[in-house]
Amino acid sequence: MPTLEIRDLHVAVGDKEILRGVDLTVRSGETHAIMGPNGSGKSTLAYALAGHPKYTITSGTVLLDGEDLLEMKVDERARAGLFLAMQYPVEVPGVSVSNFLRSAITAVRGEAPKLREFAKDLKAGMDALSIDPAFAQRNTNEGFSGGEKKRHEILQLELLKPKIAILDETDSGLDVDALRVVSEGINRFRGLDASGADTGSGVDTGVLLITHYTRILRYVKPDFVHVFAAGRIVEEGGPELAEKLENEGYEAYTKASA
Amino acid sequence: MGLETKPLSTLHERSSYNVADFDVPTGREEEWRFTPLSRLKGLHNGTAAASGTVDVTVDAAPEVTVETVGRDDARIGKAYVPADRISAQAYASFEKATVLTVPREAVASRPSVITLRGSGDGAAYGHIVVKVEAMAEAVVVLDHGGSAVYADNVEFVVGDGATLKVVSLQDWDDDAVHVSHHHAQLAKDATFRSFVVTLGGDVVRLSPSVSYTAPGGDADLTGLYFVDAGQHLEHRLLVEHTVPNCRSNVTYKGALQGEDAHAVWIGDVIIRAEAEGTDTYELNRNLILTDGARADSVPNLEILTGEVAGAGHASASGRLDDEQVFYLQARGIPFDEARRLVIHGFFAQLLEKIEVEEIRERVLAAVEAELAR
Numbered sequence: 001m002p003t004l005e006i007r008d009l010h011v012a013v014g015d016k017e018i019l020r021g022v023d024l025t026v027r028s029g030e031t032h033a034i035m036g037p038n039g040s041g042k043s044t045l046a047y048a049l050a051g052h053p054k055y056t057i058t059s060g061t062v063l064l065d066g067e068d069l070l071e072m073k074v075d076e077r078a079r080a081g082l083f084l085a086m087q088y089p090v091e092v093p094g095v096s097v098s099n100f101l102r103s104a105i106t107a108v109r110g111e112a113p114k115l116r117e118f119a120k121d122l123k124a125g126m127d128a129l130s131i132d133p134a135f136a137q138r139n140t141n142e143g144f145s146g147g148e149k150k151r152h153e154i155l156q157l158e159l160l161k162p163k164i165a166i167l168d169e170t171d172s173g174l175d176v177d178a179l180r181v182v183s184e185g186i187n188r189f190r191g192l193d194a195s196g197a198d199t200g201s202g203v204d205t206g207v208l209l210i211t212h213y214t215r216i217l218r219y220v221k222p223d224f225v226h227v228f229a230a231g232r233i234v235e236e237g238g239p240e241l242a243e244k245l246e247n248e249g250y251e252a253y254t255k256a257s258a
Numbered sequence: 259m260g261l262e263t264k265p266l267s268t269l270h271e272r273s274s275y276n277v278a279d280f281d282v283p284t285g286r287e288e289e290w291r292f293t294p295l296s297r298l299k300g301l302h303n304g305t306a307a308a309s310g311t312v313d314v315t316v317d318a319a320p321e322v323t324v325e326t327v328g329r330d331d332a333r334i335g336k337a338y339v340p341a342d343r344i345s346a347q348a349y350a351s352f353e354k355a356t357v358l359t360v361p362r363e364a365v366a367s368r369p370s371v372i373t374l375r376g377s378g379d380g381a382a383y384g385h386i387v388v389k390v391e392a393m394a395e396a397v398v399v400l401d402h403g404g405s406a407v408y409a410d411n412v413e414f415v416v417g418d419g420a421t422l423k424v425v426s427l428q429d430w431d432d433d434a435v436h437v438s439h440h441h442a443q444l445a446k447d448a449t450f451r452s453f454v455v456t457l458g459g460d461v462v463r464l465s466p467s468v469s470y471t472a473p474g475g476d477a478d479l480t481g482l483y484f485v486d487a488g489q490h491l492e493h494r495l496l497v498e499h500t501v502p503n504c505r506s507n508v509t510y511k512g513a514l515q516g517e518d519a520h521a522v523w524i525g526d527v528i529i530r531a532e533a534e535g536t537d538t539y540e541l542n543r544n545l546i547l548t549d550g551a552r553a554d555s556v557p558n559l560e561i562l563t564g565e566v567a568g569a570g571h572a573s574a575s576g577r578l579d580d581e582q583v584f585y586l587q588a589r590g591i592p593f594d595e596a597r598r599l600v601i602h603g604f605f606a607q608l609l610e611k612i613e614v615e616e617i618r619e620r621v622l623a624a625v626e627a628e629l630a631r
Contacts, residue, residue: 050588051587051588052584053580053584073587073593074584074587074588075587075588075589075590075591075592075593075596077588078587078588078589078590078591079590083588084588086585086588089585090579090581090582090584090585091582092582092585092586092599092600092603093603093604093606093607094602094603094604094605094606094607095599095600095602095603095606099599100586100589100599103586103589103591103595103599104586104589104590104591107589107590107591107592107595108589108590139603156589160589160590
């Protein structure tokens with residue numbers, strides 16, 4: 001049963017300490033929401049876990065299924081089952097979506113998918129997310145709108161089937177329709193059908209949902225909510241904590257940490 | 259200086275068939291300052307012994323006439339007059355020229371491949387004329403390989419309404435020196451497509467130029483180069499718009515890796531006062547993959563009329579984008595493969611321009627081989 005265990009994680013960018021002791025455990029079958037004001041370090045946590053070179057781990061441990069995640073290279077982390085849906089997906093000129101996805105699936109599975117099977121999965125995945133099939137031949141993220149980039153991230157999530165998915169502000173910049181489509185994709189990954197009933201297919205997956213707003217949590221219901229401020233978790237609770245934030249905002253936390 | 263006087267550029271200000279009209283370059287001249295003269299094996303100063311060989315063989319489409327002619331052939335030197343000393347040296351020194359003719363309204367049914375293979379020590383000189391008569395169409399491939407010290411001039415004469423597509427592949431052995439001028443002369447409504455691929459050789463200095471004799475000419479010049487440690491690969495473009503309503507587009511992209519890998523790209527476009535309605539754009543991009551490599555990129559656009567349809571240029575040299583590599587790695591793709599994909603993507607749009615599939619495949623394979631080094 002996959003587990004992501006973060007213990008006393010400290011992360012710096014240059015000389016500046018951004019994360020100041022984060023403790024969090026995400027087990028498969030669980031969805032955790034991390035909420036917090038801008039600049040609280042939410043995205044730093046996401047990118048540090050994925051291994052972005054800009055972020056330096058100054059102390060702490062992160063284990064994925066008992067393996068030391070921090071010892072792994074970026075691609076090794078992904079192959080070990082970690083996925084980061086990025087807030088700002090990167091444009092890769094000259095590399096088609098189709099070529100990119102096939103390379104990624106080949107890397108993660110350790111063997112190239114059969115062409116027909118890949119074409120079928122890709123088409124089904126794009127249909128489910130209302131992505132125009134012509135996108136398969138477009139350059140990765142190049143000229144995509146904000147919403148198209150986010151759908152493309154969730155398409156990757158569904159095709160790569162990681163153990164632990166970190167979704168960094170996947171809801172930002174989405175209109176209501178796009179938010180619904182993207183949320184349905186996340187829920188399929190979690191093993192929930194359209195009515196929200198558990199199909200059992202998500203037992204091996206955990207989700208860490210990073211967001212500034214409670215809006216997406218109406219569609220993707222979290223089991224746990226953590227409030228992030230000034231580089232650490234300052235409060236934890238169930239879904240009711242999200243409702244409290246919806247009504248009261250982050251003011252209480254930003255004042256306390258100032 | 260008024261607009262009616264011929265002007266401005268300090269480049270290309272002289273042309274002559276006579277070697278003596280050009281001083282021996284010292285390396286301080288604008289047109290020579292990037293070129294390592296000491297590695298030219300005497301091509302620039304008359305000390306090169308003409309003891310080398312470059313064999314020219316032609317596998318032409320059935321519609322295309324191939325002739326090997328002497329220096330006195332009337333078709334030689336009509337479209338192009340040498341613009342620098344090595345070009346004049348080549349013009350003065352070649353013994354046999356190769357002339358390809360695509361007759362009026364003929365459409366060549368397959369590419370005509372000119373294979374040039376160098377061997378032996380010492381210099382060799384060459385001259386090629388490709389003449390595409392009115393309304394004719396052809397694809398011509400120049401395939402350079404082997405070991406050589408080679409200077410040559412190539413004239414592409416594209417007639418009224420004719421179309422010529424050229425692929426020039428420079429994949430010489432490591433010790434080769436190649437200094438070459440490619441000149442395309444476009445008649446009314448002529449279409450010229452050039453695809454230059456430079457990969458191998460110690461020093462390659464290729465100067466493609468375009469001129470127009472009547473309105474409606476359309477030139478598209480694309481280049482791809484991959485510079486490895488110690489190599490000097492230089493491309494000097496000149497498009498001279500002297501008549502109204504012609505179009506030119508130049509896109510050159512290169513990747514560099516290794517100690518003392520050196521790429522030079524000069525892109526000169528001149529729009530003369532009489533060339534109203536000109537539409538031109540030139541672009542150069544360099545991808546510097548390692549420390550110790552250097553790219554010099556100098557776009558130069560001179561516009562002497564206010565009535566252009568479009569004129570622009572862009573040049574950028576940079577490292578492999580870390581964010582792109584991170585994004586691919588974050589999807590499980592190992593670093594080497596991610597790097598390969600990004601570089602491949604950098605060249606992809608160019609490669610799509612090669613319409614002849616077998617040639618595109620071959621260029622693709624050559625790029626893959628470079629990436630695997």
